[in-house]
């Protein structure tokens with residue numbers, strides 16, 4: 001089980017995870033036409049499990065067929081272990097989910113020794129991005145330097161957009177000077193591609209932040225992280241979450257993430273985007289692709305239904321076959337904006 005959720009009391013309306021028949025240890029060939037290429041990396045399909053909702057892979061091996069998806073972004077990794085935010089850490093509302101897990105993770109030493117080998121050994125064809133978090137500017141590069149000689153991961157994803165911490169997180173992504181320093185120091189620490197994950201709370205400043213990240217050495221962008229939000233418990237007149245506010249994910253985030261993807265892809269058409277926020281069907285994924293995304297993250301939907309990522313892959317293949325699409329690149333960025 002996802003360590004976030006093991007540590008966090010889950011509201012009982014979240015559907016339980018189900019077992020799938022034992023996944024094949026052999027990577028399956030890319031089912032055409034879904035194979036995509038981003039930053040020099042081949043993904044068998046564009047579906048990537050979103051950071052924080054997939055642990056480090058091994059936690060999901062019995063509930064998701066990890067050979068059916070394109071990739072996985074790990075739970076955040078920080079220099080030192082983090083206990084994270086107090087309970088409750090997750091809650092539901094009509095538009096999706098709100099969480100303040102607080103980037104709980106065992107820290108880079110433990111992640112290196114106990115967590116990162118699994119995907120390489122068992123699901124070598126599924127691409128692993130390591131999600132990195134820092135609470136001081138130099139900590140992003142420190143984590144990367146500690147993990148960079150390990151095989152099996154194809155890229156880093158810098159989380160400069162977490163709304164649920166008292167320091168670091170969103171404040172790096174919203175301050176151009178700090179963002180530039182975080183990305184350029186990470187760039188100096190690795191030759192692997194760097195994805196920079198930005199917040200939808202940047203609003204009209206998002207394109208400028210994306211440009212800053214790319215100018216500082218980012219190869220790709222992940223759009224978007226959760227949106228800051230608040231759910232009030234009207235019985236207690238307190239906050240639903242132990243941290244107070246949290247990050248909104250799930251269906252309410254879909255149009256926000258699609259707009260962010262569209263705006264950034266228009267401004268920087270050659271920069272690959274992993275679009276995420278609220279994807280729970282192939283049609284949702286297609287919205288992101290038409291808006292310009294190359295990869296598609298799936299988070300909350302797979303917490304509700306662990307079969308969702310595989311179903312999205314299947315339905316995307318069907319959609320392409322039905323519409324005579326032999327390569328998703330034919331669909332990418334084809335959104336027609338009203339004149």
Ligand SMILES: Cc1cc2nc3c(=O)[nH]c(=O)nc-3n(C[C@H](O)[C@H](O)[C@H](O)COP(=O)(O)O)c2cc1C
Pocket residue numbers: 004050051052053075076090097099101103131159197224225226248249250251253276277278279297298299300301
């Ligand atoms: C429980 C939970 C934990 C998360 N932890 C992280 C994290 O560690 N690092 C990160 O970059 N994003 C984290 N996120 C954000 C997701 O990766 C994703 O950006 C967001 O949930 C929107 O996608 P979704 O609507 O498909 O869930 C987390 C989200 C959830 C729901």
